[in-house]
Amino acid sequence: MVTPRWRIPRPARLPLRMKVIVGLGNPGREYEHTRHNVGWWLVDHLAHQWHFDPWRKDGDAVTTQGMVGGKKVKLVKPQTFMNLSGAALRPYLKREGWKAADDLMVIVDEVAVPAGEYRLRAAGSPGGHNGLKSIESHLKSPTYPRLRIGIKPVDERRQIGDLADFVLHTMPRDERDLVEALYPRMVAALELWIADGTEKAVSTMGR
Numbered sequence: 637m638v639t640p641r642w643r644i645p646r647p648a649r650l651p652l653r654m655k656v657i658v659g660l661g662n663p664g665r666e667y668e669h670t671r672h673n674v675g676w677w678l679v680d681h682l683a684h685q686w687h688f689d690p691w692r693k694d695g696d697a698v699t700t701q702g703m704v705g706g707k708k709v710k711l712v713k714p715q716t717f718m719n720l721s722g723a724a725l726r727p728y729l730k731r732e733g734w735k736a737a738d739d740l741m742v743i744v745d746e747v748a749v750p751a752g753e754y755r756l757r758a759a760g761s762p763g764g765h766n767g768l769k770s771i772e773s774h775l776k777s778p779t780y781p782r783l784r785i786g787i788k789p790v791d792e793r794r795q796i797g798d799l800a801d802f803v804l805h806t807m808p809r810d811e812r813d814l815v816e817a818l819y820p821r822m823v824a825a826l827e828l829w830i831a832d833g834t835e836k837a838v839s840t841m842g843r
Contacts, residue, residue, distance in 0.1 A: 653733065653734075654708045654709070654710055654728070654739065655704075655707060655708065655709045655710070655739050655741070655829075655830050656709075656710050656712060656725075656728050656734075656739060656740050656741070657679060657709065657711050657712065657740075657741045657743065657826065658675075658679075658713075658721070658725070658740065658741070658742050658743065658771075659675035659676045659677075659678055659679030659680075659711070659712070659743045660672075660675040660676075660718060660721050660742065660743065660744045660767040661673035661674075661675050661676035661714075662717050662718055662804075663713075663715045667804065669807065669812075670803065670805060670806055671745055671747075671787040671802065671803045671804075671805065671807045672745055672804055673745075674743075674745045674785045674787060674807070674815055675743040675745060676713055677815070678783075678785065678819070678822060679711045679713060681819050681823070682711055682823065682826070683711055686702055686704055686709070687702065688700040688701060688711065689701060689702060691713070693715075694712075694727075695724065695726070695727060696714060696715060696720075696723045696724045697712045697713055697714045697715055697716075697724040698712075698713050698715060699711060699712050699713070704827060704830050705830060705831050707830055707831070712724055718766050718767045718770075719766040719767070719769070719770055720770055721770045721771055722770035722773055722774030722775070723774065725740075725771065725774050725775065726774070728740070729774070729775070736780040737777075737779045737780060737781075738833065738834075740775075740780045741781045741782070741783060741826065742767075742771055742780060742782040742783070743782070743783045744767055744768060744782060744783070744784055744785070745784070745787045745803060746765075746784035746785060746787065746788075747788055747796065747799065747802070747803065748763075748786075748788065749784055749785070749786030749787070749788060750788045750789075750790050751786050751787055751788060751789065751807075751811040751815055752790060752811075752814035752815070752818065753786040753818075754783060754784060754786060754821075754822055755783070755784045756781070756782075756783050756829075756834075756837055756838050757781065757838065758779070758781050758834045758835070758838060759778050759779040759780065759781075760778060760782065761778060764799070781834045781837075783822065783825070783826070785815060785822075786815075787803070787807065787811070787815075789811065790814065791810075794808075824840075825837050825840060828840060
């Protein structure tokens with residue numbers, strides 16, 4: 637006896653895995669060009685490079701999304717100021733099957749790395765970075781990928797001095813040029829992360 641078509645159960649559709657890339661920074665025009673906002677600069681570049689939808693308000697962040705290599709990707713800019721950045725992750729922590737260790741990438745400024753260089757790691761400590769401290773507090777784990785963009789002056793005559801003042805100061809044009817020159821390499825690394833995971837992307841460092 638042939639089972640009527642209307643009785644044939646349909647396979648459950650699994651939710652599409654989503655990669656979430658969070659750029660850390662501070663909202664407000666006064667912070668737009670500061671060293672602390674290099675994470676925002678890169679995600680803005682990614683949105684343009686990948687032809688994503690316009691940014692829109694989304695809870696504690698502004699977001700945009702699209703497809704990269706057949707995978708769903710959301711870009712996130714928290715609007716809570718740096719020390720509360722982790723609040724923007726709440727919707728994804730509740731998402732079925734979403735894992736920070738595999739699906740989250742945090743883009744952040746790093747004072748220990750010279751401008752013109754970046755580091756990609758699968759995990760690590762937040763050090764003294766308040767944005768990473770907030771991220772780790774919400775995740776309850778240090779195991780999440782992060783891309784750290786160097787902001788340390790390459791000119792030794794430029795002193796860091798007070799760290800809070802340094803990161804909230806406008807980045808000089810010559811140093812910003814060094815950061816922006818990294819965009820093609822960082823975009824390639826992030827596309828590799830989206831396609832093949834953190835281990836593969838980290839293995840390309842130094843090439």
